[in-house]
Amino acid sequence: MTTTRFAPSPTGYIHVGNLRTALMNYLIARKAGGTFILRIDDTDPERSKEEYVDAIKQDLDWLGLHWDRVERQSDRLDRYAEAADKLREMGRFYEAFETPTELDLKRKKQLNMGKPPVYDRAALNLSDAEKDALRAERGNGVWRFKLDHERIEWNDGILGEISIDAASVSDPVLIRGDGQVLYTIASVVDDTEMGVTDVVRGSDHVTNTATQIQIIEALGGACPRFAHHSLLTGPQGEALSKRLGTLALRDLREQGVQPMALLSLMARLGSSDPVELRSDMAELIDGFDVTRFGSAPTKFDVQDLFPLTAKHLQSLPLADVAEAVADAGVPADLAEPFWAMARENITTLADLKGWWDLCRDGAEPLIADEDRDFVAEAVALLPEGPFDGETWGKWTTAVKDATGRKGKALFMPLRKALTGMERGPEMATLLPLLQVIRARS
Structure with a gap:
C-alpha cells in the first residue's frame, strides 16, 4: 500500500515551501488510496514547541489536508538508539571529536589543495586511549x-536518473555530542518501520537522500521511491528564504487567501x-x-x-459564506x-464590509461640475421605492x-x-439594496 508522510519540525509556523512538500505527499497517498502520515520531527527539545505542533495541525486542517495518523519522533528515541547500536556492531558507526574550528581548517586546507572538502575520517585512526583522552x-x-x-544511484520521480559518488560526500553526523539524534537517521528508521513507500521533498535534500539510501540498506530496510521538487524563488527569481517568515500559511489566511x-x-x-x-x-487528486x-x-x-481567491469566491453559494456576510x-x-451583488466585486471576504457600508450608509457623491444639473434632474425622476431588479x-x-x-454619458454620472x-x-442589483437600506433608516 502506498504510504507517504509530511514531516515538519515544530520550530516555527509552516510556510508555502513546506506546503508544497505536504501537498505533493498528500495527493500521492490519496490518489493511490493509501496512507498519509503527519510525522512531527521533534528530536530537538530546545527548539521544538508544542504551540507549533498545534499550529501545524490547524494549518493543515484549514487546507483540508487531513492525515491518517500522527507520529512523533520524540516518542521513538529508543528505536533510533537500537538502530545506532546495530550500526556500531556492523562497524559502520564511529565517534569523532573535531571541533567546528578544526573541521573548518580541514575544509580550507582541502580546498586549497584542489580536493573536495570531505571529512578525512581521521577519527577512525584514534586508539581507545586517545578517544578516552x-x-x-x-x-x-x-x-x-x-x-x-x-x-549511489536511484531513479528520481522528478529529477530522473541520479548518481552520486559517495566519496565526494562527508560521512554524515547522525548523533550529536549532546546525544541529540539528527534527522538523517531518525527519518530512515521512521520511513523503514512505518512502511513509507514514497518520499517527496525539496531538491536541497538530494545529498541527504544519497546518504540515507546507504543507511537504509545497512539497516536492512527497503528504499522508498524518492522525488525531489524544485525550490521556490520570488517572482523575480530571488531567493525566497528570507521572505518565508511573511509567507506562513496563517499569514496568508489572515490576508483572506482561500484554501x-x-x-x-x-x-x-x-x-x-x-x-x-x-x-x-477530488479534482486536485485526480489531476x-x-x-x-x-x-x-x-x-x-x-x-x-x-485572482484565484476572487474567482473561487464568485463560485460559492451564500451558504458557504453566510458567516462572513453576517x-x-x-x-x-x-x-x-x-x-x-457583492460576489463579483470582491477579492477576499474582508471586502464585504466595504460594500455593506455603502449599502447601509451610502457614499459621498462624486459629481463633476458639468454633470450637476443632469444629476439633479435625474434624481427628481427617481421613482418611489421599494426598488427591484428592474428599477x-x-x-x-x-x-x-x-x-x-x-x-x-448617461450611466457613469449616475x-x-x-x-x-x-x-x-451591476447597478440593477445594487440599487435595490441602497433603497431598501435608506427606507429602513
Missing part, C-alpha cells in the same frame, strides 16, 4: 555513519500543467502527477493567489441579494428620454452620484 577533554564526540565509497486558491496554485506550480482553479480536493514537475527553480508570487453586518433577510433600467430609460443623454465610484457591481 578526548572525551575527558571535550566531552562526548559526534557519531558519524561510515559511507561505502561507491556510486482552494492556495491548493490549486501549489498543486500545479512548477509543472507542465497550467494553473487552474479547482473546485474541490496530480508528480512526474510532470520540473527541476528548474520555481517562481512564486503571492499576488497570484488573489460578520460584515448584513441582516439575514438581505443576505441573499447582497451576496449576489435601474426603467429609471435610466426615463432619464434618457428626458435629457437626451445615452451610453456612458453611478458616481450614487456610489462615489466609477466602477463596481
